[in-house]
Amino acid sequence: MSTGPAARGQGRTAAAYLAPALLVLGALLVYPVYQLVVISFYDYGQEQVSGGAPLVFLGLGNYTALLASARFWAVLGQTVGFAAVCVLGTLAVGAALAVLATRVRPWARTTLFLAALGAWATPAVAGSTIWLFLFDANLGLVNSVLGLDGFSWTYGKWSAFGLVAAEVVWCSFPFVMITLYAGIRAIPTEVLEAATLDGASAWRTARSVVVPLLRPLLIVVTIQSVIWDFKVFTQVYVMTNGGGIAGRNLVLNVFAYQQAFAASEYGLGAAIGVVTTVVLLVVTVFYLRALKRSGEVL
Amino acid sequence: MRVARLSAALAALALAGCAPVQSGPATPQGDERSGQLRVWLFDEVNRGAKETVITQAVAEFQGGHPGVTVDVQYIQVQSRAERFKAAFSDRKSAPDVAEFGNTDLAGYVAAGGFADLGTQVAGWADGKDIVPGIQDTAKVDGKTYGIPWYVGVRALYYRTDVFTELGLQPPSTLDELASLARRVRAAKPELLGISVGGKYVYGALPFVWANGGDIAEGKGGKYTGAVGSPAAKAGVAAYTELLRDDICPPAQCAGNGGDASVENFRAGKAAMTIGGDFNRKSIDASAAAGKYAVVPLPGKTPGSIAPAFAGGNLLGVLSGTERRTLATEFVQLLAGKQYQRKMYDAMGNLPTFADVQRQVADADPFLKPFTATLANGTRFVPVTPAWAKIDAQAVLPTMLQEIASGAKDVDTATRTAAEAMDAAFGS
Numbered sequence: 205m206s207t208g209p210a211a212r213g214q215g216r217t218a219a220a221y222l223a224p225a226l227l228v229l230g231a232l233l234v235y236p237v238y239q240l241v242v243i244s245f246y247d248y249g250q251e252q253v254s255g256g257a258p259l260v261f262l263g264l265g266n267y268t269a270l271l272a273s274a275r276f277w278a279v280l281g282q283t284v285g286f287a288a289v290c291v292l293g294t295l296a297v298g299a300a301l302a303v304l305a306t307r308v309r310p311w312a313r314t315t316l317f318l319a320a321l322g323a324w325a326t327p328a329v330a331g332s333t334i335w336l337f338l339f340d341a342n343l344g345l346v347n348s349v350l351g352l353d354g355f356s357w358t359y360g361k362w363s364a365f366g367l368v369a370a371e372v373v374w375c376s377f378p379f380v381m382i383t384l385y386a387g388i389r390a391i392p393t394e395v396l397e398a399a400t401l402d403g404a405s406a407w408r409t410a411r412s413v414v415v416p417l418l419r420p421l422l423i424v425v426t427i428q429s430v431i432w433d434f435k436v437f438t439q440v441y442v443m444t445n446g447g448g449i450a451g452r453n454l455v456l457n458v459f460a461y462q463q464a465f466a467a468s469e470y471g472l473g474a475a476i477g478v479v480t481t482v483v484l485l486v487v488t489v490f491y492l493r494a495l496k497r498s499g500e501v502l
Numbered sequence: 503m504r505v506a507r508l509s510a511a512l513a514a515l516a517l518a519g520c521a522p523v524q525s526g527p528a529t530p531q532g533d534e535r536s537g538q539l540r541v542w543l544f545d546e547v548n549r550g551a552k553e554t555v556i557t558q559a560v561a562e563f564q565g566g567h568p569g570v571t572v573d574v575q576y577i578q579v580q581s582r583a584e585r586f587k588a589a590f591s592d593r594k595s596a597p598d599v600a601e602f603g604n605t606d607l608a609g610y611v612a613a614g615g616f617a618d619l620g621t622q623v624a625g626w627a628d629g630k631d632i633v634p635g636i637q638d639t640a641k642v643d644g645k646t647y648g649i650p651w652y653v654g655v656r657a658l659y660y661r662t663d664v665f666t667e668l669g670l671q672p673p674s675t676l677d678e679l680a681s682l683a684r685r686v687r688a689a690k691p692e693l694l695g696i697s698v699g700g701k702y703v704y705g706a707l708p709f710v711w712a713n714g715g716d717i718a719e720g721k722g723g724k725y726t727g728a729v730g731s732p733a734a735k736a737g738v739a740a741y742t743e744l745l746r747d748d749i750c751p752p753a754q755c756a757g758n759g760g761d762a763s764v765e766n767f768r769a770g771k772a773a774m775t776i777g778g779d780f781n782r783k784s785i786d787a788s789a790a791a792g793k794y795a796v797v798p799l800p801g802k803t804p805g806s807i808a809p810a811f812a813g814g815n816l817l818g819v820l821s822g823t824e825r826r827t828l829a830t831e832f833v834q835l836l837a838g839k840q841y842q843r844k845m846y847d848a849m850g851n852l853p854t855f856a857d858v859q860r861q862v863a864d865a866d867p868f869l870k871p872f873t874a875t876l877a878n879g880t881r882f883v884p885v886t887p888a889w890a891k892i893d894a895q896a897v898l899p900t901m902l903q904e905i906a907s908g909a910k911d912v913d914t915a916t917r918t919a920a921e922a923m924d925a926a927f928g929s
Contacts (some may be wrong), residue, residue, distance in 0.1 A: 250587055253522075253587070254524075449907050450909055462894065
């Protein structure tokens with residue numbers, strides 16, 4: 205790289221163009237994250253916020269307390285498992301319906317899209333509440349159809365997790381479906397024709413032509429889904445009434461809210477927030493590296 | 503190079519002591535005798551009735567204080583924590599007078615939110631008639647931070663038609679309760695023997711207290727979790743025995759708090775429940791109307807009463823107020839005998855003055871079991887800011903639910919809960 209005056213002038217121009225975006229990013233992202241990290245080093249409760257007690261610098265105290273808690277690790281494990289199931293379910297349902305949408309008549313496709321958009325547009329709290337009504341032990345439609353009168357879906361740990369996961373998949377598959385549908389439609393027909401002429405079966409075409417062409421989109425929807433499903437709050441909070449019986453359906457975000465923010469332990473809550481961010485960054489970086497190793501140009 | 507310089511700059515910034523923000527301590531802002539007095543009261547399901555009484559009080563107060571206007575805002579009980587936190591953090595958005603739950607008091611006082619009203623209550627004509635046990639719920643470390651506006655206690659509601667049909671009598675001791683409830687459900691499987699819940703802490707506490715236990719013990723202002731003591735464990739075991747398939751199946755009951763527990767009774771799906779005097783109006787407008795009676799929740803020996811939790815709301819003056827005298831006078835008017843009586847007539851809220859309690863109980867026999875429970879002596883949760891934390895972290899509901907769902911036995915669950923409480927008390 206040359207470091208002549210011309211290049212320096214170019215750099216300055218580039219910086220000037222970038223400045224507004226950087227300013228916005230700095231104000232909206234860097235500063236809050238910085239505050240989050242700073243708060244996580246303090247014993248920062250309501251007494252400290254309103255000036256009733258002095259600030260105490262704990263250093264990594266909040267983190268060691270958190271990492272030493274068996275409950276935290278149990279919740280973290282639950283969160284990872286729950287998010288994995290939700291991501292796989294969302295991708296499977298979204299991809300299957302995207303393929304279906306390319307194969308059916310326009311009216312059926314329009315119906316499918318309208319239904320999906322309806323699910324997508326439903327606010328999380330409303331969607332969760334409606335699902336609770338449907339699965340109500342005594343008055344729910346599902347139980348009366350299945351003849352399971354009196355069976356409580358939200359009592360058992362696994363049935364409660366299953367119900368919430370189904371709701372999460374329901375409200376997040378439309379994004380995957382529509383993105384992948386657009387991706388499939390953007391594949392030039394010549395490519396598919398060439399594959400057919402070469403005698404490739406439908407399965408072979410899908411595996412060797414369609415999926416590689418869709419890969420950039422698949423990366424985006426997977427990372428999006430991982431981030432969304434790892435951070436899920438509303439569905440778990442509403443449907444399991446704040447974490448299920450004896451907290452056995454807690455996920456990380458609900459745990460952070462209950463143990464830290466509702467209890468005015470903002471320092472501890474900030475520490476949980478930092479840990480969540482780090483976990484998500486690590487997952488994303490590993491995923492991107494794995495893709496890079498498999499030969500994908502990013 | 504550039505990266506190194508950047509990280510050095512960041513490190514310097516971090517070391518420069520950019521500590522999290524703190525608002526300044528609340529200092530009294532003078533004492534103006536005119537202008538607007540801002541009041542926060544809780545919104546209610548039947549707010550119209552409350553508002554009518556409040557409007558009268560406001561008119562009377564403004565009539566006696568020319569140049570003063572009273573602005574009343576009704577805030578949601580659900581979001582009270584956020585509202586009060588915001589008010590303590592930003593004095594400009596804070597009211598002068600507020601209604602608040604007595605279990606929240608210790609946390610609010612630790613946050614520096616409320617003013618000491620000790621001298622005002624001591625020098626107040628009505629003050630000497632406040633029931634001492636109830637006045638204690640407004641005290642932290644011996645200082646008084648509010649005037650009890652009304653009190654709520656719970657007793658045992660039962661279905662008279664079911665009991666008559668099965669030839670049963672209401673229980674005379676706490677230990678009889680489980681077998682009685684079991685008999686009802688055996689005879690009538692569509693009914694819950696008694697509707698209780700895994701999140702119904704105020705329903706469970708009387709069992710602990712009646713057995714001679716407590717949830718925490720305070721020594722020299724320092725609390726420790728006591729729920730693992732033999733007496734407390736006996737109480738926890740007696741309560742969780744009700745959360746079994748042959749009385750109140752965990753799949754239906756473990757997730758219930760107080761409201762949901764009473765709701766089953768309202769729907770006609772339970773033979774008994776633990777409900778408050780404040781539940782009466784809603785039960786009278788339900789399937790159980792006219793078919794129920796109330797007795798005090800019995801204690802260990804026949805004829806005794808299990809100590810009840812003294813819930814209720816206080817009226818207090820915020821420490822950052824600019825109109826302290828006016829605020830105190832308004833609290834004394836609204837929490838005084840005259841308006842407590844009016845609030846009882848409008849809302850059914852139990853007054854906190856011994857003589858007013860007697861008056862209303864004489865006029866309405868329904869209140870007898872509740873006033874008898876009050877007269878027997880009430881108990882309270884630990885008065886420490888840590889209680890708000892223990893409450894938010896759902897320590898006791900988790901304990902009850904762990905036992906009810908069979909995830910842990912009584913010994914393990916109570917020990918875990920005591921440890922969680924110690925952690926909160928210690929921090």
